[in-house]
Amino acid sequence: xxxxxxxxxxxxxxxxxxxxxxxxxxxxxxxxxxxxxxxxxxxxxxxxxxxxxxxxxxxxxxxxxxxxxxxxxxxxxxxxxxxxxxxxxxxxxxxxxxxxxxxxxxxxxxxxxxxxxxxxxxxxxxxxxxxxxxxxxxxxxxxxxxxxxxxxxxxxxxxxxxxxxxxxxxxxxxxxxxxxxxxxxxxxxxxxxxxxxxxxxxxxxxxxxxxxxxxxxxxxxx
Ligand code: SF4
Numbered sequence: 001x002x003x004x005x006x007x008x009x010x011x012x013x014x015x016x017x018x019x020x021x022x023x024x025x026x027x028x029x030x031x032x033x034x035x036x037x038x039x040x041x042x043x044x045x046x047x048x049x050x051x052x053x054x055x056x057x058x059x060x061x062x063x064x065x066x067x068x069x070x071x072x073x074x075x076x077x078x079x080x081x082x083x084x085x086x087x088x089x090x091x092x093x094x095x096x097x098x099x100x101x102x103x104x105x106x107x108x109x110x111x112x113x114x115x116x117x118x119x120x121x122x123x124x125x126x127x128x129x130x131x132x133x134x135x136x137x138x139x140x141x142x143x144x145x146x147x148x149x150x151x152x153x154x155x156x157x158x159x160x161x162x163x164x165x166x167x168x169x170x171x172x173x174x175x176x177x178x179x180x181x182x183x184x185x186x187x188x189x190x191x192x193x194x195x196x197x198x199x200x201x202x203x204x205x206x207x208x209x210x211x212x213x214x215x216x217x218x219x220x221x222x
Contacts, residue, residue, distance in 0.1 A: 003209055006154040010207055011171050014153060017203045018183040025182035027133040030056045034109040034134035035066050041129045042093055042121040047084045055080055066107040069098035093121030111135045138177040140168045145188030146181060154209030
């Protein structure tokens with residue numbers, strides 16, 4: 001029977017290998033403040049960090065904080081956000097989010113997971129990113145890369161994002177949650193892509209279960 005999940009020792013070995021491969025893994029969204037990270041994370045839904053970074057410079061130069069953003073001209077905002085897709089909804093959410101921050105939190109991003117999740121356009125994953133990268137809490141934000149890799153490598157064996165996050169919290173040492181999240185994203189962008197993972201060049205190839213990539217005992221892509 002095919003092995004479902006790695007042992008605890010193997011999980012730690014995966015983390016060590018990823019750490020050696022990506023010693024600088026960190027959040028790739030350009031930001032200078034918690035507000036800018038919150039806005040960038042919200043804008044990154046259904047698009048790439050690269051695209052968000054392209055609009056981040058003009059956006060934050062013009063509207064650097066919640067006070068400025070809450071009074072932004074919607075038409076001008078739409079023009080800046082147009083390249084990232086879903087720009088009409090994102091313009092509305094950004095305005096609503098900034099106004100809510102001004103009305104309820106004096107323009108300061110709350111350092112609180114539940115309060116963050118109540119902001120327009122912010123779900124559990126985005127709140128996790130802000131708690132981790134703006135405030136330094138240990139979090140595992142499960143995006144498409146983390147979900148795919150965690151289950152493909154065999155760190156966990158779960159069918160949905162929430163279960164994957166909870167299972168990762170059990171199996172990964174808490175002081176490595178945020179770093180693991182970044183390393184898995186970097187690995188998913190650089191080597192373990194969704195359709196064509198580069199197993200032949202991957203430092204994890206001996207240990208990874210490559211779940212979903214094998215047919216009749218053979219790897220499809222290594
Ligand atoms: S061995 Fe292949 S499937 Fe496993 S992590 Fe590396 S690239 Fe991904």
